[in-house]
Amino acid sequence: MIKLEAATLTHPGQEREINEDRVWAQIYTPSEGEPTGLFIVCDGVGGYLGGEYASQWAVETIKHELSNLFYSSDPRATLRLPEKELEVTQPGKGSATRLSKARMIESQVLQAVEKANEVVYDYTRQKPKQAGNAGTTLTMAVIQGKRAVIANVGDSRTYLLRSGKLRQITKDHSIVASLVASGKIQPEEVFAHPQRNMIYRSLGFKPEVQVDTFLELLQPGDQLLLCTDGLWEMVQDAQVIAQLVEEASHPEQACEQLVEAANRAGGGDNISVVIVRIH
Numbered sequence: 106m107i108k109l110e111a112a113t114l115t116h117p118g119q120e121r122e123i124n125e126d127r128v129w130a131q132i133y134t135p136s137e138g139e140p141t142g143l144f145i146v147c148d149g150v151g152g153y154l155g156g157e158y159a160s161q162w163a164v165e166t167i168k169h170e171l172s173n174l175f176y177s178s179d180p181r182a183t184l185r186l187p188e189k190e191l192e193v194t195q196p197g198k199g200s201a202t203r204l205s206k207a208r209m210i211e212s213q214v215l216q217a218v219e220k221a222n223e224v225v226y227d228y229t230r231q232k233p234k235q236a237g238n239a240g241t242t243l244t245m246a247v248i249q250g251k252r253a254v255i256a257n258v259g260d261s262r263t264y265l266l267r268s269g270k271l272r273q274i275t276k277d278h279s280i281v282a283s284l285v286a287s288g289k290i291q292p293e294e295v296f297a298h299p300q301r302n303m304i305y306r307s308l309g310f311k312p313e314v315q316v317d318t319f320l321e322l323l324q325p326g327d328q329l330l331l332c333t334d335g336l337w338e339m340v341q342d343a344q345v346i347a348q349l350v351e352e353a354s355h356p357e358q359a360c361e362q363l364v365e366a367a368n369r370a371g372g373g374d375n376i377s378v379v380i381v382r383i384h
Contacts, residue, residue: 108384109142112356119372125149125156126377127164133175139250148242148333155239163221170217207252225309240309253321259307266328271347278306329381335374339367356380
């Protein structure tokens with residue numbers, strides 16, 4: 106039986122007075138059946154306090170929209186999604202892997218993120234003095250048993266650490282990521298590029314949002330890292346990140362070590378991390 110363990114940490118960094126990031130981790134382990142987890146990282150953008158509001162609205166909306174994953178109106182039962190199996194081909198594997206329930210969770214995740222976008226967008230239009238041009242990035246994961254649905258909008262990231270190797274699951278919705286994908290710049294040039302902080306997709310800037318989702322089949326020993334760019338722009342060596350997470354005795358220590366490393370490297374932005382361990 107899969108077990109989940111998680112921790113979160115957010116820090117303003119060395120140069121910002123206000124922390125516009127928001128994080129969330131929630132695990133429900135029923136007496137019978139598989140554990141369920143919801144993990145969120147948001148990085149607010151858009152003017153004084155606007156980003157802080159946007160990231161908070163997004164997290165609270167997604168928590169509300171996905172609350173049925175953790176609670177049932179019938180106290181005798183927990184949520185049971187249909188057992189229909191689906192097949193997906195995972196990166197690096199030639200054969201399809203059977204992934205049960207994931208598509209239904211994916212649908213719920215998409216609806217929750219779209220609702221969060223609607224909430225942020227509507228509020229910024231109704232309360233322009235308080236909200237300004239607020240928006241927020243998002244990366245999140247819903248885990249049920251060994252199935253994970255990951256979603257992202259913007260340049261906050263979710264990584265999978267497996268057997269000492271760190272793999273970025275999400276794709277950045279940023280100008281520099283597009284330049285790398287088109288071969289116009291090299292990956293190492295991202296960190297010094299004058300447009301490195303420009304993203305072309307976020308929650309709240311438009312009435313509708315395009316959301317990327319990814320399905321992963323987890324196994325004992327895996328760890329997920331969700332983080333804002335305040336971590337990966339400061340700690341640029343993926344192997345250093347992997348080592349800090351892998352050597353930590355528990356998720357709380359991993360979070361602390363990552364935030365400390367980002368601050369030692371300059372702490373140029375708010376830093377937020379969520380670590381999920383799969384046992």
